Amino acid sequence: SYPDFSFSLKTGASYKGFYINAVFQGVTGYKQQLNEIYSLYNSSLPKYQTYHRDNSWSEENPNAKYPKVQFTTVNSNNRKASTFWIEECDFIRLRSLNIGYNIPSHFLSDLKISSANIAIQGSNLFTLSTLNGIDPESLRGYPIQKSYGASLSIGF
16 A cells, blocks of 8 residues: 655746746555445445446446445445455646746836735646546545635735
8 A cells, every 4th residue: 555656746937927836746556455435334325426326337337347336334245355446546646836927126116015926826736547536645536625826925
């Protein structure tokens, strides 16, 4: 359950007052046993995700990759340890992106402002993963939360 390689890349560029900074993070060689995602333990219907519907056996979907979704107990067959449930969990994620503009000082001098900057930023904007429909870090159907923001910074 430990990745062979963890990495991150911070990159940026600027041109005529505009700038962009990005941080990517990911892992490779990461495997996990994911048997719990195909069982609904203790009647936990709120955990039901699209991968339960799309990739599980049913009479209408007899060639599905995974067994029938069922409400289970700890001793159910769907929850027993097996190499069948081991999956590659490699991913790369855009952790943060910041795009902004530094307003030139000659526009600000009449206003008695020494510096001004306006920017937008976002976190966890996208993930490329070997898993389908499952977040590789939370290992559940629920993705890591995205966030967005804007800022205005003024110096006197």
